[in-house]
Each structure stands twice: as structure tokens, then as C-alpha cells.
Amino acid sequence: MNDRSTPTTAATHDVVIVGGGHNGLTAAAYLARAGKTVILLERLEDVGGAAVSAQAFAGVEARLSRYSYLVSLLPQRIIDELGLDIRLARRRYSSYTPLPGDPDGAGLLIDNTDEAATAASFARVGAGGDVEGFESVYRSTGEVAQALWPTVTEPLLTRSEARALVGDDELWDALIERPIGDFIESRVQSDLVRGVVATDALIGTFASVSDPGLAQNRCFLYHVIGQGTGEWDVPVGGMGAVTGELARVARESGARIVTDAEVTRIDPDGTVEYVRNGHERRVTGENVLVNVAPEVLDRLLGESPEPPREKAEGAQVKVNLLLKRLPRLRDETIDPQAAFGGTFHINETYAQLEEAYSGMTRGVMPELLPCEIYCHTLADPSILDPELAASGAQTITVFGLHTPDRWLTDENNDATRQRLQDAVLASLNSVLAEPIEDLLLTDADGRPCIETKTTRDLEQALNLPGGNIFHGPLSWPFAEDDDPLDTPAQRWGVATQHPRILLCGSGARRGGAVSGLGGHNAAMAVLEG
Numbered sequence: 018m019n020d021r022s023t024p025t026t027a028a029t030h031d032v033v034i035v036g037g038g039h040n041g042l043t044a045a046a047y048l049a050r051a052g053k054t055v056i057l058l059e060r061l062e063d064v065g066g067a068a069v070s071a072q073a074f075a076g077v078e079a080r081l082s083r084y085s086y087l088v089s090l091l092p093q094r095i096i097d098e099l100g101l102d103i104r105l106a107r108r109r110y111s112s113y114t115p116l117p118g119d120p121d122g123a124g125l126l127i128d129n130t131d132e133a134a135t136a137a138s139f140a141r142v143g144a145g146g147d148v149e150g151f152e153s154v155y156r157s158t159g160e161v162a163q164a165l166w167p168t169v170t171e172p173l174l175t176r177s178e179a180r181a182l183v184g185d186d187e188l189w190d191a192l193i194e195r196p197i198g199d200f201i202e203s204r205v206q207s208d209l210v211r212g213v214v215a216t217d218a219l220i221g222t223f224a225s226v227s228d229p230g231l232a233q234n235r236c237f238l239y240h241v242i243g244q245g246t247g248e249w250d251v252p253v254g255g256m257g258a259v260t261g262e263l264a265r266v267a268r269e270s271g272a273r274i275v276t277d278a279e280v281t282r283i284d285p286d287g288t289v290e291y292v293r294n295g296h297e298r299r300v301t302g303e304n305v306l307v308n309v310a311p312e313v314l315d316r317l318l319g320e321s322p323e324p325p326r327e328k329a330e331g332a333q334v335k336v337n338l339l340l341k342r343l344p345r346l347r348d349e350t351i352d353p354q355a356a357f358g359g360t361f362h363i364n365e366t367y368a369q370l371e372e373a374y375s376g377m378t379r380g381v382m383p384e385l386l387p388c389e390i391y392c393h394t395l396a397d398p399s400i401l402d403p404e405l406a407a408s409g410a411q412t413i414t415v416f417g418l419h420t421p422d423r424w425l426t427d428e429n430n431d432a433t434r435q436r437l438q439d440a441v442l443a444s445l446n447s448v449l450a451e452p453i454e455d456l457l458l459t460d461a462d463g464r465p466c467i468e469t470k471t472t473r474d475l476e477q478a479l480n481l482p483g484g485n486i487f488h489g490p491l492s493w494p495f496a497e498d499d500d501p502l503d504t505p506a507q508r509w510g511v512a513t514q515h516p517r518i519l520l521c522g523s524g525a526r527r528g529g530a531v532s533g534l535g536g537h538n539a540a541m542a543v544l545e546g
Contacts, residue, residue, distance in 0.1 A: 028303045030054045032543060033289045035280050035317075036308030038066025040522045042263035043536030044306050046099050049270035051544055056300055057267070058278040058291050060480065064264050066308075067479055067486070068531050070257025070400065073337055073468045076461025078402030079412060081337050082256035082393060084470070084479070085486070086414050089243030089250065090532035091259070094170050101262045105250035106396040110359035113351065114213055115448040116142045117364055117385070122347025122448065125209060126355060144207035154204045154214055155247070157188055162242040169242075169494055169527050169534055172508040172541075179495040193493070197234045198226030201367070211367035216360075216389060216418070217241060221486045223332030223421045225374050226367075235491040239529055242494075249360075251396040259531065283307070283317040285515035304546075306539045307513075308522035310488035313480055314513070322514075331472035331484030334417040334437045339458045339466035342409040343392070345450040354395060357413065361390035364444050365418070373419040380424055385447055386440040387418045410458060417441050422472035422483040430473040438469040488524035496526070505545035509538040519543070 032048050034041045037059030049055045063069065067084040088105055096103055108129075115124035119142075126138045139148045164183045168174055174182065180189050191200040201214050215226050218237035226233055241247040252259050268274060275293065282290040288301045307314050312329055315322060343353040364385040373383040392413050398406040417437065425433050445453045457465040472484020481488065496502060496510070506512035510526030511519045521539035522528060528535040 028287060028301045030056045030300060030302045032056075032304050032306060033287070033300050033302030034058065034306045034308060034521065035283065035289060036060075036066065036522060037064035037264075037274065037276070038308050038522060039068040039260050039263055039531055039533060040528070040536035041066075041306070041308035042260060042267050043095065043099075043533040044308070044521045044540045045267040045272040045274070045536075046263055046270055047537060047540035048543060049267055049272040050099070051540075053543070055267075055272040056302075057272055057274045058280055058289065058300075059274065059276045060279045062276055064274060064276065065257060065260035067475075067481070068256045068260045070255035074339060074458075074460040074466040075464075077339060077458065077466060078405060079339055079410075080255050080257065080400045081412055082252070082414070083337065083468075084335070084475070085256055085531050086393065087249040087391065088252050088259065088531050089248060090169075090239065090530045090534065092170050092533070092537075093244070095533045095537055099263070099266050101266060103259055103262055104253040106253055107248065107250055108359050108396055110355055112213060112360040112362055113356040114209060114362040114365065115346075115348070116209055117366060117369070117447070122450070124346075124348050124351060124356070124448075125213070126351060127213075127359070128355070139210075142207070142209055144205075144210050147205045147207050147210045150205040151210055151214070154201070155241075158192070158241040158247060159245075160185065161188065161192060161238070162245045162247055165494060166242050166245040170537060173496040173502065173510050173526065175496050175498045175500070175502075176493070177498050192234065192238065196227045196229060196231065197237050201226065208366045208368050212365045212370055213362060215367055215370055216362060216365050216387075219370060219418055220416065221331060221333050222491075223330060223374070223377075223419060225371060232490060235493060238494070239491060251393055253397045253399060255393070255397075255400045256531065263533075280317060282319070283314070283518065285318070285518060287517045303517070304543050305518045306521040306536075306543070307518060308536070309480060309524075310482050310485070310522070311520065311524040312482040312489065314518075314520070314524075318515075327490050329482040329485040329489040330422045331475060331481070331486055332419055332421040333472065333484075333486065334420045334441065335470045336415040336417070336438060336441050337468045338413050338415070338453070340411050340413060340453075340456040341458055342456060343411050344453055344456055347448065347450045357390065357392040357411070358395050359391075363388040363390065363448055365389060370418070377419045377421055377424075382436070382440060383419075386420070386437075386444045388415050388441055388444050389418075390415050390445075415441050415445065417444075420472070422476075422485075425471055425473040427473065430471060434469050434471050434474070437471060438467070441469070487529040488522055491529050492526045494527045505542040509542040509545075511535070511539040511542050
């Protein structure tokens with residue numbers, strides 16, 4: 018019997034990378050700069066994966082960050098070590114959240130530069146007593162971020178080591194050991210303010226804030242530790258500018274990047290088979306770094322892991338819109354540029370989030386879908402044609418929560434996409450002073466500039482199982498105390514059951530979001546080995 022873990026052919030490259038998303042490009046850049054022979058195989062026509070910019074509307078010069086859209090978890094260390102020319106724009110406003118049903122349309126505006134104005138806004142929505150509690154939430158998460166953030170580009174700590182590094186057992190238990198809902202409820206009382214905090218635990222994660230499985234806690238942790246501050250920034254030039262830089266450095270360092278190359282099989286001996294231009298080809302690497310979801314890797318290996326892998330399921334809908342101008346708000350005291358200048362929360366009170374989750378577990382869509390908006394062009398108008406930008410046009414991206422993939426099929430995807438789009442627009446209109454539909458620009462064919470992506474769309478376009486934006490369930494950024502940490506791949510959180518094959522994408526430990534961590538850590542494991 019042939020031992021598939023033993024190489025049967027000589028390696029053609031030091032490293033074969035499967036998948037040209039931002040993590041694959043990060044790994045390629047690091048390894049090529051270290052003198053390794055690297056070939057990267059990408060299924061699509063262009064590299065970038067979910068971190069791309071695209072002209073989404075025919076004849077309209079606007080390059081939208083079509084899928085992923087903000088940056089927090091990309092370490093400055095990676096930017097500096099690779100010499101990436103990347104600029105990130107910091108937003109003045111943290112968030113704006115209208116109070117649902119308020120006759121005056123009052124909302125909570127959190128201004129990072131004006132504590133007095135923020136306190137007055139808390140009072141206006143009847144949450145004046147929550148100012149200190151809200152601030153304490155982020156002081157506490159800041160303590161954890163300062164402790165854990167520097168570790169994400171180092172070999173894994175164990176749980177006990179990470180706990181000791183945080184140094185506050187009560188805080189550790191609140192964020193890591195118990196459902197995040199307990200922490201939120203202990204710090205703030207207002208339903209509106211609790212919702213503002215809770216959304217960081219639920220973006221792309223279908224869970225209750227009280228779920229004992231703690232998927233929401235892991236999501237929350239990654240949302241608040243980036244850069245040691247939890248700030249989320251706008252990539253200047255769009256998300257494609259980030260992956261464009263990574264691809265430039267990888268190529269200039271000597272990596273060979275092959276697009277339109279669909280990988281069909283991976284063998285544990287390092288052989289990778291792929292199809293390009295109708296021809297079957299193969300390459301063999303001393304190591305194979307896989308920048309695809311673990312479920313996809315299982316299929317390429319022809320394996321069924323035991324115990325079965327937890328199913329990857331996304332739970333979001335993303336809507337991109339191009340507007341003539343920003344909408345007017347019901348609250349005329351708030352400048353729309355301020356409201357849209359941070360994260361605009363819509364129908365995301367604590368109760369609404371929990372009700373939406375409860376309803377969607379039964380397949381019942383809420384009357385008002387929880388959504389949040391960001392406006393790229395307020396921070397960075399460069400993604401628009403100058404004439405279009407001068408006209409006052411703005412892009413907005415809406416991220417709808419608690420829309421699990423389990424209710425979509427290939428057969429109902431078109432109808433469900435339209436239904437979700439209608440639900441998103443209705444939710445927006447519930448807090449605006451004018452219908453959002455009236456502000457949509459039209460493309461060269463006279464169609465409204467609106468694009469909606471369901472979880473099924475993400476699976477079909479990007480090969481993301483279940484449309485899960487994290488490639489699967491998120492993991493803690495540390496190892497369990499009894500995890501084996503004997504090999505470089507295990508120590509860096511990128512190991513598979515086959516020594517020559519490493520995860521280098523969002524499915525690696527410490528993966529998820531646009532961070533480059535999967536690629537960096539896989540590269541470090543190769544170099545250490």
C-alpha cells in the first residue's frame with residue numbers, strides 16, 4: 018500500500034500555494050522574499066479573492082470593495098516587513114444608531130473626537146446613564162487587545178498563557194469563558210446601546226449573544242483586538258488596493274502567479290493537479306499552502322475527516338449601492354455626513370438582534386432586518402471618477418445580519434436575493450426621511466445601481482462553503498492547553514493532518530477578516546521548518 022504522506026515525485030517548487038486571496042498572496046510574498054521557489058494557483062481570472070475592487074455597475078466609474086470592505090486585523094508588522102504601499106483612512110465617527118420608532122428620529126452619534134457631544138447624544142436617546150458603562154466596555158476590551166494583539170504574529174500561546182498575559186481573571190471569564198451577552202448586560206442597560214455593542218459579536222455569525230457555544234464571543238474578540246485598539250479603517254483606493262500591493266510584492270520577489278488555474282486534486286505527497294486552458298497539469302511542492310476553506314481542502318484531498326467537520330455557514334447579505342447623494346435623516350439635527358461617517362446601525366437594538374436570530378432559526382424573516390451601513394466615499398472618494406465624486410455621489414454598503422445560508426438553495430437563490438434586497442431597503446427606509454430608491458444612480462443600461470450578494474452568491478463566486486466569510490467557524494487566537502504543539506505548523510496554527518500541507522487562509526487558527534495572518538503564519542511555519 019502506498020503511503021500518501023511519502024513523496025513519490027521530486028518537488029518542482031519549494032512551495033505550491035492553492036488560492037490567490039490576500040492570505041495566499043501574503044504567504045507568497047514572504048516565502049519568495051526568503052528565497053523559496055513559489056507558484057501560486059488561482060481559480061479566477063484575477064487574484065484577490067474576497068478582497069477585491071470591482072466596477073459593479075455598467076458604464077459607471079466606481080470601483081467598489083465588492084465583498085470585504087474594512088481593515089482592522091492587518092498588522093502593521095506585515096505592512097512594514099513586506100514594504101506594502103497601503104494607506105488606511107481612520108474615521109472620525111464610531112457609529113450612528115437611530116432609536117427605532119422615535120417620532121423625532123433621534124439617534125445615538127458616537128464621535129471619537131468629542132466626548133461632550135457623545136454624552137449629549139446618549140442623553141437624547143434616553144441612555145445618559147450608560148455613558149460610563151459603554152466606555153468601560155471598550156476600556157476592558159482595549160486591555161485584552163493590548164495583551165493579545167502582539168501575539169497574533171507569533172507562535173500560539175496556550176489558553177493558560179493567554180489568560181496569564183491578560184492578567185485579569187474576571188475580564189477573561191467575561192469575554193472568553195461565558196456568553197458575551199452576560200458581559201454586555203452587566204455594563205450597559207439601554208436596549209439601543211446594548212445592540213451597538215452586540216453587533217460586533219454577530220457580523221457573519223449566526224448565534225444568540227447568549228449561545229453557550231460561544232461562537233459570538235470569538236467573533237466579538239476578533240472585532241475588538243485589531244491594532245490593539247479595535248479600530249476599523251477604510252482602505253484608500255478600495256480593498257483591491259490592498260491585494261494589488263500584495264500581488265506586486267509577491268511577483269517582484271519572484272513568486273509565479275498563475276490565474277485561471279482550477280485545482281482539482283491535492284495529494285498529501287505535495288502533488289497538486291489543476292486545469293488551465295483545458296489542459297490538465299500538475300506541480301509538486303515540498304510544502305503545499307492551502308488558501309481555501311477547510312471543507313474545500315477535504316474535497317480536494319478526497320477525505321472525510323473524523324469526527325466530521327462543523328459545517329461552515331454564512332449568515333449575512335451584502336448590498337452595494339451608488340447614490341446621487343447621502344439620504345436625509347429623520348433627525349434634522351444630525352449631519353448625514355456624520356451619521357454615515359462611521360458605522361450606521363439600523364434596527365440593531367439588543368432585542369431586535371435576538372428576535373431576528375430567534376425568528377430566522379424558524380425561517381421567519383423579521384419585519385425590519387438588522388443592518389449596518391458604511392460609506393467608503395466619505396473617507397476615500399478616490400474610488401469614484403472625479404466628475405462623479407464632484408457631483409456628490411456616494412457609495413454605501415449595507416451588511417444585513419442573521420440571514421443564514423440554510424434557507425437558500427441554488428433553485429431559490431434569485432427569489433431569495435430579491436426578497437432580502439427588499440428587506441434591506443425597507444429597513445433603511447424605516448429610519449430615513451426619504452426613500453433610498455429615489456437616490457439610486459442608474460448604470461449605462463438604465464438600471465438602478467444596486468447589487469446584492471447572498472451567501473449562495475459568495476459560495477458560487479468565491480468557493481466559500483455556505484457563504485461563510487470566515488471560511489468556517491472562528492477559533493480562539495490561542496491553543497488549548499492540551500493541543501499538540503510539536504511541529505512548526507502546529508505552533509503557528511496552520512497544521513492539517515498531513516505534514517506537507519498547511520492552511521494559509523481564513524480557516525487557519527487566527528484566520529478571518531482581511532488580516533494576512535493565515536498567510537504570514539503559514540509562511541513562518543515553512544521557514545521555521
